[in-house]
Amino acid sequence: MPYATVPDLAAWLAPEPAPPNAVRLLTLASQRVDRALLGAYCDLGDAEVVEVLRQATVQQVHWMLERGDETEAQADLQSMSTGSRSFTRRTVGQGAGQSMQLAPSVVDLLRTCGLFRFDPLVVG
Numbered sequence: 001m002p003y004a005t006v007p008d009l010a011a012w013l014a015p016e017p018a019p020p021n022a023v024r025l026l027t028l029a030s031q032r033v034d035r036a037l038l039g040a041y042c043d044l045g046d047a048e049v050v051e052v053l054r055q056a057t058v059q060q061v062h063w064m065l066e067r068g069d070e071t072e073a074q075a076d077l078q079s080m081s082t083g084s085r086s087f088t089r090r091t092v093g094q095g096a097g098q099s100m101q102l103a104p105s106v107v108d109l110l111r112t113c114g115l116f117r118f119d120p121l122v123v124g
Contacts, residue, residue: 002027
């Protein structure tokens, strides 16, 4: 379930309207926020946590729209042309296949809000 609603996204994107596929984008963005917080402890009953997750989700959708790549299909492309179609994949080695999948503003928000705990898992 997305952390933000279509009206939340419309308010963030104003004066531009929310896109027709807003529900799908909000769902994908919420999944990316969840992936970033994997292993974190947070209280989803805390209004501050819910607000940070809402903000992170709409900022992630905005970034996805700006990049034009909601599916991460272009994550491993270094360059791309349209005309005669020319694609270049990232080279093998350091950074190969790695591209940002989370908006820098979302990373900053999640790191600096102080609402998420990452405690080590000790087994045994």
